[in-house]
Amino acid sequence: MLTNRQLLILQVIINDFIQSAQPVGSRTLSKKDEITFSSATIRNEMADLEELGFIEKTHSSSGRIPSEKGYRYYVDHLLSPVKLTKTDLDLIHSIFKEKIFELEKTVQKSAQILSDLTNYTSIVLGPTLSENYLKQIQIVPIQPDKAVAILVTNTGHVENRTINFPAKVDLADIEKLVNILNDRLAGVPMDELNERIFKEVVTYLRQHIANYDSILESLRSTFHPATHVEKLFFGGKINMLNQPEFHDIERVRSLLSLIEKEQDVLKLFQSSKAGISIKIGKENDYEEMENCSLITATYTVDTKQIGSIAIIGPTRMNYSRVVSLLQHVTSDLSKAFTSLYDE
Known part of the structure; x- marks a missing residue:
């Protein structure tokens, strides 16, 4: 059981690392407004968090980065939705402004806008023709x-x-x-x-x-x-190249190769739960994704699941923002499809 102080330090480390992609040291933490205790206390708490497996040391820096265990704890216990900006919401709502609603255009546009808003790779599984x-x-x-x-x-x-x-x-x-x-x-x-x-x-x-x-x-x-087959729609397939974790060409090549295999991509959805589901690092089914996080969300007609959305990014993903975006898009997709199916 982590203390409140340890929870705060872990949360600040993860939030900082998500933004900077740089290891976080005690000096960086001491400059944060929400951290009000001494540098010595910060170092002691960081040592305890490392011993517990929530953060880890890198070879190239004296700072610490979140471990997969740390990310999992953060997602399960510390994650809170963020308020989307007016620009975000306007882009999401633009998906559904067409006077004539066409399934494929709407789903493809959803994939593209999600990749633009997250700078990650998005995949939308459209409803089957059945x-x-x-x-x-x-x-x-x-x-x-x-x-x-x-x-x-x-x-x-x-x-x-x-x-x-x-x-x-x-x-x-x-x-x-x-x-x-x-x-x-x-x-x-x-x-x-x-x-x-x-x-x-x-x-x-x-x-x-x-x-x-x-x-x-x-x-x-x-x-x-x-x-009648399931159809996949992609957005930002090469967005991973923008992430510092994927400057290693071999690493990103293996991931892109996986994404090109339709049956493998479909398995990502099949192993995900209804609602919002988050898999981190080695929790994923494929070795090529052990440095990635996968967030999936489902959309429905009434209570029946008819499609899913997946966002693939580094484990250093902005989980709060992605979850909030997915909640908005899946809610709007569910409403749009429900109105069509009820016609």
Whole structure:
């Protein structure tokens, strides 16, 4: 159990190191307004904190830096949200000012603005298409036996899929097909389209289209649920180069290589908890991230989690600011998506 004096010294050391990236000595601490005790007392308390494993000495300086244990204690017990500036809030709110809300543009803009505001790398996991509902479908013939299906979801996502017909299809039949699909599938979750077509839509195709069976088979691959994948959006991939901890090219190269592997990045989200989650240094799942901290936050529709945001930075991350930014962005994303899904 740390004393109040030790808690104060640990907090000041971490806050100073976050800002300066320089080891903190007793002389630096003695100049802080909140530190009112003698230099000898400061040195004794720092020695105790080092012995307890909360701070550690570097090879190049007589000062001390926080250890992973120190950061963990700070995050769990001393972290407090910071008040965001008007500039911060204006940038966050600009994400949602578009008159026409489009999922991909909004999520990508969220990633970019978070990286700009933190100077770290941001990754946003967008909702899978299976979480979306079909709003409208158009089918545009491009050859006698080929067409493009344009699917628009309730969140503004647009996806083009090729339909290969086994033989030439009459334009009048395509028009009937579009009308039937829009009438029967609007409002259906994207991952249920295939099932609905073969259970319900087939009846209407049989009634109105002569060679409905060949068209039906063509639709099978077009609406297969396996096409619905999670999508990642990045901001500030090379922001790590701005951090003094990553002036070592080999260190940053291995981290950037990890970020380029989509399946590895997805695992970062899979191992994170709902709400705000913080992993520090070796708590991370990958060796490439042992000098990093990962903060993740989830956004929801009602109480259902539909996406996540991750911020990757050095262990010397400005935790308070990042947590406050994530709380604002995820809250706004949740509200925006809830309004769309309720339409």
